[in-house]
Amino acid sequence: MTTEPSWVAATMQQTVPWVGTAGIEFVEVTPDRVVVRLPDDPALRNHVGGPHAAMIFGLGETASGAVTLAAFAPALERATPLPVRSEIAYRRVARGTLTAVAQPARPAGEVLAELEAGSRPEFDVRVTVTDAEGGETTRMTVVWTLRPHR
Template identity: 70%
Template sequence: MATDTGWVGQAMAQSVPWVRSMGLEFAEVTPERAVVRLPDDAAVHNHVGGPHAAMIFGLGETASGAITMAAFGALLERATPLVVSSEVRYLRLARGPLTATAVLGRPSADVLAELDAGTRPEFAVSVVVTDAEGRETTHLSVVWTLRPNRQANRS
């Protein structure tokens, strides 16, 4: 698989309009870890002056998607990455710019081995969202799958 993952942030901004409209910043993207930032913007605040819960979830889910693309983007001709489920825990009021740090839950080689064996692998990505002072505000777990692409029937 390719090790150059500098393309991930730009590709996500081009293909996912929400990422572009929120101005998400991809600070680091590797197959093991992704760091994505959400700038503070009053237009997406909630009734208590911080980013709306939907924005925080979107930030975390995007970070999980970035690591998924970095780890498995070379497989897009074979399989489509899809979210299976997610769980979010809001721990404290989030204010100001936020940073989501995502970590792949198991080795990508194990996931690839399952795909190669003909199964539809699932893998979790853990995400911690912090505020500008480094305080944890939110934890997410996003479970992804690699759905094998159907081969076109040729007659």
């Protein structure tokens, strides 16, 4: 099953205007994997000439949110996805255009079963960020929840 990238991208840009402001591009969107890209922009660089850490974090968190939308689209009528916490490890200085790949750590069916049972499930989304040189620069885990509507 593939979710149309235009649906997820449009939803992200509408509900999170920062996504469009930062210039994040949606490359691939499925319920199991999202790939987003942040073009190199001198205005978004840090003191050592690479993308600022805030931009790297924002790119990774956006990728994690997009895969959450794609994976849990059937549940959006009854629950709101929200980030709970995150962990990030900057492994080396990034250079140029960044690409983030986000993947849920467990099957959506397990999470949806918890939601159906009346709980507020939490689930990890793992993100890897690479730069223009193709090397890994950052690893993230974003923990999300599906908050049931009242």
